[in-house]
Amino acid sequence: MAADLRLRILESITDVPAAAWDALAGPDAPPFIRHAWLCAMEESGSARLETGWEPQHLTLWRGKQLVAASPAYRKHHSMGEYIYDFSWASAAERLGIEYYPKLVVGAPLSPATSPRFLVAAGEDVAPLRLALIQAAIESAREGGCSSVHFLYPREDEAELLEEQGLARRITLQFHWKNPGYRGYDDYLARFDSKRRSQLKRERGAAAQQGILIRTVRGQELGPEHARRAYGFYEATCASRGPWGQVQLNQDFFVRAFRSLPETVELVQAEHQGKVIAGAFNLVTPERLYGRYWGCHEEHPFLHFHVCLYHSVDECIQAGRKVFEPGAGGEHKVSRGFEPTAVHSAHLLFDETLDKAVRDFLRREHAHLKPAVEQAEQLAGLKPWPPQGRATG
Known part of the structure; x- marks a missing residue:
């Protein structure tokens, strides 16, 4: 690390001014690395030591100026990461290795790609990125962690981490991508007639059931919408049994609704004067991020309409390029969501365990291309634009 740089590890995101942190992230940053999002996670008690997320944010300073940072947490379990390493923890136990705590570089409960190395404008990016990687590894070792894990970095960051000796992992999410649709019918035109009929039937079910679906955003949002979003999230967790652990609280x-009003949206489904279902989403000018959904009444196809079709239509209207509906959900493939690589990078300090993980990742990677080909075949999307039609 350069002699003029000083490392500070922050035990709360509030230990750094919001303006200083967000200046590193930049105005177009995904919401998950913004100060307000991390603050909502930590100050609500959803991501604190008591819940297994111990803030350990890595910050580099030149004098009093913050020049680089990485959001980081000492983790005491593997829940809420969505890059699954439970089998690694089991292998460590068999070897007599304490797997927890581990150091995770990323945002809590946010399975979305976003920068992991935040660097001030005008700074030389390369050495500061390397300094943050070094700081993560050294602080993890000194803090008694078994390992360090960079979750959901950008692809260029993942490549750098691999160059620095970390084991790179590639997994799949399913994203909707806008190649230049002029309307919802253009999206439907990507499917064969049988699939188009299916999608129209699923989306049209709401009107037949007397359900109105709309998006609440901006000044219309109030505390009641935040409480409603939590209720939906809690209902979904309850429906999933042991895997449906409630990790976020109402606060x-x-x-989040109060501090990110330009970013938060709530899709609501109303039936007979009651709001019966909803989806908590986040937006930027180019992307929509689907986060949490839930319902208090079951209706056929309601989930698909609230979480997928309604938002696809709105993305087309707004000209957004990508809709990321979160982790998992292979059912999205048949509805036009394409397999998309997401990245992580890992270093385990025990050599035996590290070798075992790298062997596992090599085997896992060998299955990646067939999985993508299978998903693309299942999606069956026709090329866009259609032959002979321009998008301009």
Whole structure:
């Protein structure tokens, strides 16, 4: 690390001014690395030591100026990461290795790609990125962690981490991508007639059931919408049994709605004067991020309409390029969501365990291309634009 740089590890995101942190992230940053999002996670108690997320943010300073940072947490379990390493923890236990705590570089409960190395404008990016990688590894070792994990970095960051000796992992999410649709019918035209009929039937079910679906955003949002979003999230967790652990509390939603009003949206489904289902989403000019959904009444195809079709239509209208609906959900493939690589990078300090993980990742990677080909075949999307039609 350069002699003029000083490393500070922050035990709370509030230990750094919001303006200083967000200046590193830049105005177009995904919401998950913004100060307000991390603050809502931590100050609500949803991502604190008591819940297994111990803030350890890496910050580099030149004098009093913050020049680089990485959001980081000492983790005491593997829940809420969505880059699954439970089998690694089991292997460590068999070897007599304490797997927890580990150091995770990333945002809590946010399975979305976003920068992991935040660097001030005008700075030389390359050495500061390397300094943050070094700081993560050294602080993890000194803090008694078994390992360090960079979750959901950008592809160029993942390549750098691999060059620095970390084991790179590639997994799949399913994203909707806008190649230049002029309307919802253009999206439907990508499917064969049988699939188009299916999608129209699923989306049209809401009107037949007397359900109105709309998006609440901006000044219309209030504390009642935050409480409603939490209720939907809690209902979904309850429906999933042991894997449906409630990790966010209501105060998180209240804080997020209050501090990110230009970013938060709530898709609501109303039936007979009651709001019966909803989806908590985040937006930027180019992307929509689907986060949490839930319902209090079951209706056929309601999930697909609230979480997928309604937002696809709105993305087309707004000219957004990508809709990321979160982790998992292979059912999205048949509805036009394409397999998309997401990245992580890992270094385990025990050599035996590290070798075992790298062997596992090599085997896992060998199955990646067939999985993508299978998903693309299942999606069956026709080329866009159609032959002979320009998008301009």
